Amino acid sequence: MEAVSDITSQAGTALPLLRIDGVGKRFGGFTAVDGVSLDIRPGEFFALLGPSGCGKTTLLRMLAGFETPDSGRILLNGEDVAGTPPHLRPVNMMFQNYALFPHLSVRDNIAFGLRRAGMRRAEINARVAELVALVRLEGLEKRRPEQLSGGQRQRVALARAVARRPRLLLLDEPLAALDKKLRDSTQRELKALQRTLGLTFIVVTHDQDEAMTLADRIGVMNAGQLVQVATPRQLYETPRSRWVAEFVGDINIIEGRITTREAGRLRLTTGGAGELAATLPPEFGDAAEVCVAVRPEKIRLSLRPPVDDPAGGAINRLEGTVRDVGYLGSASSYTVALDGGASLRVSLANAARLYADAYAVGQRVTAWFSPDDCIVLDR
Amino acid sequence: MSAPRRFDAMSRFNVAALALGLAFLYLPIVILVIYSFNASQLVTVWGGWSLRWYVAFFNDEAMLAAAATSLRVAAVSATLAAVLGTLAALALTRGERFKGRTLFSGMLYAPLVMPEVITGLSLLLLFVALGMERGFWTVTIAHTTLTMCFVAVIVQSRLGGIDRSLEEAAMDLGCGPVRAFVAVTLPLIGPAIAAGWMLAFTLSLDDLVIASFTTGPGSATLPIRIYSEVRLGVKPMVNAICALMIGAVALTIITASLATKLSGRRGGNAAPM
Numbered sequence: 001m002e003a004v005s006d007i008t009s010q011a012g013t014a015l016p017l018l019r020i021d022g023v024g025k026r027f028g029g030f031t032a033v034d035g036v037s038l039d040i041r042p043g044e045f046f047a048l049l050g051p052s053g054c055g056k057t058t059l060l061r062m063l064a065g066f067e068t069p070d071s072g073r074i075l076l077n078g079e080d081v082a083g084t085p086p087h088l089r090p091v092n093m094m095f096q097n098y099a100l101f102p103h104l105s106v107r108d109n110i111a112f113g114l115r116r117a118g119m120r121r122a123e124i125n126a127r128v129a130e131l132v133a134l135v136r137l138e139g140l141e142k143r144r145p146e147q148l149s150g151g152q153r154q155r156v157a158l159a160r161a162v163a164r165r166p167r168l169l170l171l172d173e174p175l176a177a178l179d180k181k182l183r184d185s186t187q188r189e190l191k192a193l194q195r196t197l198g199l200t201f202i203v204v205t206h207d208q209d210e211a212m213t214l215a216d217r218i219g220v221m222n223a224g225q226l227v228q229v230a231t232p233r234q235l236y237e238t239p240r241s242r243w244v245a246e247f248v249g250d251i252n253i254i255e256g257r258i259t260t261r262e263a264g265r266l267r268l269t270t271g272g273a274g275e276l277a278a279t280l281p282p283e284f285g286d287a288a289e290v291c292v293a294v295r296p297e298k299i300r301l302s303l304r305p306p307v308d309d310p311a312g313g314a315i316n317r318l319e320g321t322v323r324d325v326g327y328l329g330s331a332s333s334y335t336v337a338l339d340g341g342a343s344l345r346v347s348l349a350n351a352a353r354l355y356a357d358a359y360a361v362g363q364r365v366t367a368w369f370s371p372d373d374c375i376v377l378d379r
Numbered sequence: 380m381s382a383p384r385r386f387d388a389m390s391r392f393n394v395a396a397l398a399l400g401l402a403f404l405y406l407p408i409v410i411l412v413i414y415s416f417n418a419s420q421l422v423t424v425w426g427g428w429s430l431r432w433y434v435a436f437f438n439d440e441a442m443l444a445a446a447a448t449s450l451r452v453a454a455v456s457a458t459l460a461a462v463l464g465t466l467a468a469l470a471l472t473r474g475e476r477f478k479g480r481t482l483f484s485g486m487l488y489a490p491l492v493m494p495e496v497i498t499g500l501s502l503l504l505l506f507v508a509l510g511m512e513r514g515f516w517t518v519t520i521a522h523t524t525l526t527m528c529f530v531a532v533i534v535q536s537r538l539g540g541i542d543r544s545l546e547e548a549a550m551d552l553g554c555g556p557v558r559a560f561v562a563v564t565l566p567l568i569g570p571a572i573a574a575g576w577m578l579a580f581t582l583s584l585d586d587l588v589i590a591s592f593t594t595g596p597g598s599a600t601l602p603i604r605i606y607s608e609v610r611l612g613v614k615p616m617v618n619a620i621c622a623l624m625i626g627a628v629a630l631t632i633i634t635a636s637l638a639t640k641l642s643g644r645r646g647g648n649a650a651p652m
Contacts, residue, residue, distance in 0.1 A: 103566045112562075
């Protein structure tokens with residue numbers, strides 16, 4: 001897989017707070033991070049997303065100073081900090097398991113970094129009171145971490161990490177330890193806190209919903225390389241590679257061969273879905289063997305084939321039989337076995353309460369989608 | 380299952396076995412303590428309650444000197460063992476995986492199972508070869524080698540339960556590596572070190588074999604002194620001294636186990652999940 005360089009695409013915008021320049025790290029024979037380059041703007045909420053073992057945590061630990069890169073530079077405000085030990089960096093980290101000091105109270109945990117910075121007692125008291133109010137822990141200042149719930153511990157860890165007003169806050173799977181309900185509300189709080197404090201956040205997560213909800217931009221990592229950096233919408237709608245398309249969200253991939261190519265429109269022959277029309281993506285190379293990717297919610301089902309769009313020509317119409325129906329509440333997920341042999345996953349919103357759009361197993365249907373909804377990717 | 384129910388479930392056989400076991404372990408000690416309050420001149424004849432043998436002990440200069448030597452040896456060797464044992468435990472749990480680490484930990488624990496006669500004899504040979512005059516310091520060094528492995532075992536098990544990221548968090552919040560250790564790790568392993576110190580103290584206080592190999596004139600420890608007295612016939616005063624020693628040892632062991640419990644409770648919640 002080819003790595004992207006984010007630096008060129010960013011040139012000219014605000015001066016980066018953090019520039020990661022060709023950073024690599026090996027552990028023995030294993031390459032954990034492989035030549036990653038990335039710019040982070042001030043005030044940005046950035047997410048590093050990837051499967052476990054992709055190197056995202058190692059990259060974060062290099063930013064915090066717990067690991068030293070083997071190659072490349074880490075520029076914070078233009079200054080190379082790659083060799084600076086953690087306690088001398090204007091960067092703080094929130095640990096995955098929170099790493100609260102068990103022998104100290106909530107108050108002393110939050111004040112820990114302020115004491116080390118040599119602040120005066122009165123200032124420390126004022127700052128701690130402010131932080132306690134910010135994360136809504138009033139009345140719990142004297143408790144030990146063991147006397148707190150999971151959500152409260154998470155907030156103590158957050159308050160402790162932002163106490164020193166770091167230029168950059170690193171968060172390692174900040175919500176992974178919380179249950180789902182709590183995670184949703186905490187996501188909103190985290191985002192609000194980031195805006196209130198005007199800090200730059202880099203969060204590492206393996207949870208794509210979390211990354212999408214929180215981040216302004218997402219960097220997707222795989223096998224030590226940064227494979228795409230994009231806004232959540234770009235990442236979902238225009239993935240750069242087949243791997244990203246399959247990693248982020250649910251998608252149908254149909255392999256095929258380009259037959260004609262004219263006026264921004266491609267025609268393809270596929271093994272399992274017959275003839276397809278797709279919109280030619282900008283900057284597409286001249287590969288003939290490609291795959292077409294369609295998100296399940298972009299596909300419609302109907303009992304009779306739809307007529308062609310009067311304005312824009314062909315619509316892809318595929319005949320098949322419903323094989324499986326999964327009811328998920330807000331939407332239903334259908335598996336359609338196409339007559340051509342391929343299988344399509346289709347997601348339809350349950351927009352009406354009384355089965356307006358419901359299709360049963362064994363029913364003959366037409367699955368249709370527009371050429372604009374096809375993502376054309378190298379195989 | 381609740382505690383009372385478990386107790387109900389204990390069969391008569393279990394109760395009897397428990398009583399017999401406890402009696403086997405503690406009856407001799409109870410008898411010794413009772414006889415230490417014996418008014419009679421003879422060890423085996425009961426002559427009513429009295430504190431005379433305790434008074435006699437506190438008037439016996441030689442015995443008191445031996446007791447003082449024992450306490451000094453125990454205190455100094457326990458302190459040395461606590462420092463060295465903690466360092467060894469740190470090297471084993473925190474250090475990079477160095478070559479020969481398994482061998483090192485094996486060698487560290489060898490004194491746990493080594494017969495004391497062998498330890499004593501080998502130390503004696505070493506001191507003679509080095510030309511060291513035997514006395515207070517040779518006993519202290521010998522006891523340190525005996526007891527530091529106990530400290531290392533206790534501290535190592537505690538360190539294993541402490542999340543490594545706690546120290547990283549301290550560094551992240553502005554502590555240098557040493558400062559992070561002092562501010563975070565030391566308070567968490569403190570009770571374990573204290574427990575190790577107390578165990579080392581009692582082991583040193585109790586030891587006869589190694590001390591008799593490595594001591595010199597004028598530095599007899601209390602067990603050596605008692606042993607030489609007993610060879611000439613048991614005087615009831617020995618019972619009184621033993622009762623005092625049992626009291627001292629029991630007190631430190633109870634304190635040590637409380638300290639371990641405390642440290643376990645604190646650390647058990649070190650990792651939130």
